[in-house]
Amino acid sequence: MMHKKHITIIGAGLVGSLLAAYLQQRGYQVDVYERRPDLRKASIRAGKSINLALSDRGWRALAQVGIEEQLRQLVIPMPGRMIHDKQGQLNFQPYGKTGQAINSVSRGGLNALLMDRAEELGARFHFEHKCTGVDFERTIAYLHHQDVSLEIHAELIFGADGAYSAVRQAMQKTDRYNYSQQYIPHGYKELSFPPTAKGDFALEKHALHIWPRKDFMLIALPNLDKSFTVTLFLPFEGEKSFANLNTPEAVETFFTREFPDARPLMPHLTDEFFENPTGSLVTIRSYPWVVGNTCLIGDAAHAIVPFYGQGMICGFEDCYVLNKLLDEHNDNWREVLPLFQQLRKPDADAIADLALDNFVEMRDKVADEQFLLRKKIEARLHELYPDQWIPLYSMVTFNPDIRYSEARKIGKQQDKIMQEVMAALQPGDDWQSLDFAAIVGRLQD
Numbered sequence: 380m381m382h383k384k385h386i387t388i389i390g391a392g393l394v395g396s397l398l399a400a401y402l403q404q405r406g407y408q409v410d411v412y413e414r415r416p417d418l419r420k421a422s423i424r425a426g427k428s429i430n431l432a433l434s435d436r437g438w439r440a441l442a443q444v445g446i447e448e449q450l451r452q453l454v455i456p457m458p459g460r461m462i463h464d465k466q467g468q469l470n471f472q473p474y475g476k477t478g479q480a481i482n483s484v485s486r487g488g489l490n491a492l493l494m495d496r497a498e499e500l501g502a503r504f505h506f507e508h509k510c511t512g513v514d515f516e517r518t519i520a521y522l523h524h525q526d527v528s529l530e531i532h533a534e535l536i537f538g539a540d541g542a543y544s545a546v547r548q549a550m551q552k553t554d555r556y557n558y559s560q561q562y563i564p565h566g567y568k569e570l571s572f573p574p575t576a577k578g579d580f581a582l583e584k585h586a587l588h589i590w591p592r593k594d595f596m597l598i599a600l601p602n603l604d605k606s607f608t609v610t611l612f613l614p615f616e617g618e619k620s621f622a623n624l625n626t627p628e629a630v631e632t633f634f635t636r637e638f639p640d641a642r643p644l645m646p647h648l649t650d651e652f653f654e655n656p657t658g659s660l661v662t663i664r665s666y667p668w669v670v671g672n673t674c675l676i677g678d679a680a681h682a683i684v685p686f687y688g689q690g691m692i693c694g695f696e697d698c699y700v701l702n703k704l705l706d707e708h709n710d711n712w713r714e715v716l717p718l719f720q721q722l723r724k725p726d727a728d729a730i731a732d733l734a735l736d737n738f739v740e741m742r743d744k745v746a747d748e749q750f751l752l753r754k755k756i757e758a759r760l761h762e763l764y765p766d767q768w769i770p771l772y773s774m775v776t777f778n779p780d781i782r783y784s785e786a787r788k789i790g791k792q793q794d795k796i797m798q799e800v801m802a803a804l805q806p807g808d809d810w811q812s813l814d815f816a817a818i819v820g821r822l823q824d
């Protein structure tokens with residue numbers, strides 16, 4: 380029988396657990412070491428991004444480990460965003476074509492499903508094992524478990540231990556290692572809308588709700604228990620900032636003034652506000668991802684801000700691409716690992732940039748008339764020329780065959796064309812009589 384490697388994964392988060400299922404499915408023996416207790420037994424800590432948006436790239440990667448059916452039970456489709464203005468007026472903007480939607484899913488529920496599946500396939504999980512370093516020459520992971528130091532010898536190690544990865548920190552000490560971290564001025568705080576007294580959702584459940592307020596915003600995603608997880612994105616410093624929301628009265632006044640229709644849906648606002656932590660938002664870039672027989676994957680390699688809803692999905696796509704390369708190269712890891720990092724690095728960089736850009740779109744542009752008109756024109760272009768003009772959001776969210784780097788490149792071209800189209804439109808012009816064929820034709824210029 381062909382020898383199959385023994386693989387160690389550090390981190391049983393979303394990406395480490397999916398990777399364990401993929402590799403175990405290929406016949407490797409996988410051991411996963413996780414710093415925290417088993418989340419299937421302990422209750423998940425409040426304030427750590429309780430739900431997430433899952434879209435087509437994520438589904439494609441998850442479908443490969445056979446959990447599609449169970450996953451369908453866990454999600455709430457959101458075909459568009461519901462914009463709430465300061466007067467409480469609503470405006471629903473579809474994300475794509477009829478039938479297309481992103482999905483709200485519980486972080487803990489999805490993570491538990493992935494761990495269960497990986498275990499079913501034979502992976503072994505070791506909780507409360509904290510990685511403290513890696514010897515890249517000898518492929519040894521150093522761990523702490525209940526005050527005991529352990530050395531784990533493996534043939535391959537994957538660092539799936541998230542944005543503040545211990546595996547990557549060890550790599551950063553190796554020669555000529557490239558690394559950067561960039562915080563945005565905003566932080567986030569998680570709050571909630573509980574179900575109504577009648578036990579219903581407080582708002583339309585099939586939508587991602589946004590209260591865009593230019594420099595800050597509130598968003599809400601539905602949960603299966605009929606509550607919403609609500610996230611406030613706000614600068615740390617300045618006039619409207621976390622620094623200034625330092626008393627219950629200040630929080631009360633701010634929410635009543637800025638989000639008047641959301642405030643009555645939050646009976647525990649001030650308690651939650653002061654109990655839940657304020658998180659920071661970072662973009663981490665690193666390279667190489669492979670040192671010796673150790674490889675970074677997911678946020679450990681490329682943490683991004685959450686505004687495209689693609690951080691976890693990019694990590695899932697890492698697993699999908701790695702698996703495909705293993706198929707194409709008969710599990711020859713010497714060939715696969717260098718190819719993996721070369722292929723994925725430009726895509727990770729592209730989605731990192733797109734996620735930063737999308738923050739401006741979410742907190743500001745979605746409430747802008749010109750932006751909405753441009754969206755309408757692009758939707759018509761897509762309807763008339765479905766293969767030639769796919770709006771950037773759709774390329775990223777609904778077209779997994781288009782790489783992130785390709786989407787960003789085409790998106791830039793489209794942006795230039797649309798800026799010219801919008802500048803040429805005079806007040807009173809009928810956008811429906813634009814020469815759509817000529818606009819699409821400019822993609823060839």
Ligand SMILES: Cc1cc2nc3c(=O)[nH]c(=O)nc-3n(C[C@H](O)[C@H](O)[C@H](O)COP(=O)(O)OP(=O)(O)OC[C@H]3O[C@@H](n4cnc5c(N)ncnc54)[C@H](O)[C@@H]3O)c2cc1C
Pocket residue numbers: 389390391392393394395412413414415428430431432433508509510511539540541542543544545567610658676677678679685687688689690691692693694
């Ligand atoms: C507010 C917010 C909203 C988000 N929304 C979305 C969204 O809608 N859609 C989306 O796709 N992405 C979203 N993301 C991004 C997403 O959360 C991450 O991309 C995803 O969690 C990355 O998964 P991971 O497994 O790589 O890392 P993590 O989820 O961070 O998992 C890492 C695991 O490693 C463990 N670990 C850490 N250090 C060690 C150690 N030294 N030893 C052992 N174990 C260790 C941790 O305990 C953890 O279990 C959001 C992020 C934030 C902050």
